[in-house]
Amino acid sequence: DAGVIQSPRHEVTEMGQEVTLRCKPISGHDYLFWYRQTMMRGLELLIYFNNNVPIDDSGMPEDRFSAKMPNASFSTLKIQPSEPRDSAVYFCASSPGSSGHNEQFFGPGTRLTVL
Amino acid sequence: GQQLNQSPQSMFIQEGEDVSMNCTSSSIFNTWLWYKQDPGEGPVLLIALYKAGELTSNGRLTAQFGITRKDSFLNISASIPSDVGIYFCAGLKYYKLIFGTGTLLAVQP
Numbered sequence: 775d776a777g778v779i780q781s782p783r784h785e786v787t788e789m790g791q792e793v794t795l796r797c798k799p800i801s802g803h804d805y806l807f808w809y810r811q812t813m814m815r816g817l818e819l820l821i822y823f824n825n826n827v828p829i830d831d832s833g834m835p836e837d838r839f840s841a842k843m844p845n846a847s848f849s850t851l852k853i854q855p856s857e858p859r860d861s862a863v864y865f866c867a868s869s870p871g872s873s874g875h876n877e878q879f880f881g882p883g884t885r886l887t888v889l
Numbered sequence: 890g891q892q893l894n895q896s897p898q899s900m901f902i903q904e905g906e907d908v909s910m911n912c913t914s915s916s917i918f919n920t921w922l923w924y925k926q927d928p929g930e931g932p933v934l935l936i937a938l939y940k941a942g943e944l945t946s947n948g949r950l951t952a953q954f955g956i957t958r959k960d961s962f963l964n965i966s967a968s969i970p971s972d973v974g975i976y977f978c979a980g981l982k983y984y985k986l987i988f989g990t991g992t993l994l995a996v997q998p
Binding site: 778805807815816817819822824829830865867869871876877878879880881882883885 | 892920922924929930931932933934937977981984985986988990991
């Protein structure tokens with residue numbers, strides 16, 4: 775079975791440019807999560823969706839960040855405009871959401887570098 | 890953001906040794922998860938624990954969900970070189986994962 779798929783794996787951009795990260799969750803999973811990992815702050819939850827609806831976006835750093843999930847098999851995380859402090863590894867994860875078993879399965883991540 | 894207290898921060902051991910790491914929190918969790926992350930990859934789920942006091946094994950790995958629901962430990966027996974990586978605990982509450990600070994494991998052949 776295919777796991778969570780993310781693209782691109784690496785992104786290098788210049789400050790001020792728009793960046794779009796993409797995620798395909800595991801088929802049949804009802805929950806999708808976006809995380810950011812840095813040395814200083816570890817793994818942080820940015821936002822999560824249930825059945826394509828954003829449930830909690832309290833971890834989104836600021837208005838420059840936005841996330842969408844137009845259908846059950848696709849989500850995007852957009853940063854506009856990007857800044858050097860946004861450099862990090864961004865992970866997407868999905869979860870089946872069945873009662874009592876909400877393990878999250880992670881994608882390989884997108885390493886973002888903003889110059 | 891909130892992180893769980895995980896110890897030790899790093900371990901350097903010889904192949905064949907047993908390893909133990911733990912995670913503590915001031916909050917109660919309904920589920921504890923243990924992940925391993927290799928360089929350049931995403932965290933991979935190793936073990937999931939659902940009930941206080943539960944002891945679960947997965948091959949050479951054994952993990953326990955603390956009775957107070959505020960802690961968990963992970964043991965690795967007879968370590969091998971491919972066990973190298975960063976191990977994270979994570980507490981799950983209402984679909985949100987709170988991660989530990991990580992334990993870096995290095996295994997010398």
